[in-house]
Amino acid sequence: MVTVGERPAVRVRHTPRPSSVQLKFVMAVSGALALLYLIAHMIGNLKIFLGAEAINTYAAWLRTVGEPALPMQTLLWIVRVVLVVAIVAHIVSATILARRARRARPIRYAHRQPVRGSYAARTMRWGGVIILLFIIYHLLDLTAGTLNPRFVEGDVHGNLVADFAPSHWYATVAYTVAVIAVGFHVRHGLWSGLQTLGRSSAAAQNTIKGVALVVAVLLTVGFLSVPFSILTGLVR
Structure with a gap:
């Protein structure tokens, strides 16, 4: 019974927070989407070794997939939106998990024991920052063209050659x-x-570690083969 002058208690409903397992699942799925995009992007980049016409035709095809049923660049915008959502979900999940890990051990040890783990595991955070900054640079360079020394819309081959020239x-x-x-x-x-x-x-x-290493090496070699082929004059 509530007496005169007293306010009835108000129950505050708290929105349930996602569990760490759920956040790790989001990271895994969003990371998988980003990996599929990287593989497709690398395959597209390698078309530069088939000549200017091959890679420029491929780039033009990406813009016209679905026409005339769908507007121009529909596929590209779908991929961009999905990729942005995946990257944001990946970053947010990683940030929340990192904060929870710090709160779980608020006291810094005077003598911390060496943590067993690979170099990649210990550098995931700064590596993620480098990748995020590069995505921004890459979009301004080869998508918007504002940072490219010679940007011509649709001339992917020429833009890449200008970007990775020895003078650049x-x-x-x-x-x-x-x-x-x-x-x-x-x-x-x-x-x-x-x-x-x-x-x-x-x-x-x-097996998992071996597969992860092979995929990482193939992606690294595949992406780097383009700029270094241009830098050394193999691709002109």
Whole structure:
């Protein structure tokens, strides 16, 4: 019974927070989407070795998929939206998990014992920052064209050759650092993601690590083959 002058108690409903398992699942799925995009993007880039017409025709085809039933660039915008959502979900999930890990151990040890883990696992955070910054640079360079020394809409071959020319060597350096960071990120992320999705039996650990390493190396070599072929004059 509520007496005069007293306010009835108000129940505040708190929105349930996602569990750490759910956040790891989101990271695994969003990482898988980003990995599929990287593989498709690398395959498209390698068309530069077939000549200017091949890669320019491929780029034009991407803009016209679905026409006339769908407006021009529909596929590209669907891919862009899905990729942005995946990257945001990946970053948010990683940030929340990192904060929870810090709160779980608020006291810093005077003598911290060495943590067992790979180099890739210990550098996932700064690697993610490098990748995010490079995505912004890459979009301004080869999509918007504002940072490209010679940007011509539709001339993907010419834009790449101008971007990775010897006189523009710093773009090649930035690209190399970012791609290596992607390789480390993919290696650890793929291994971790497969565990999250239920492939973590002891017998499968070596196989998972091997697959993650092979995928990371292939992506790294595939992406870097383009700028270095241009830099050395193999592609003109």
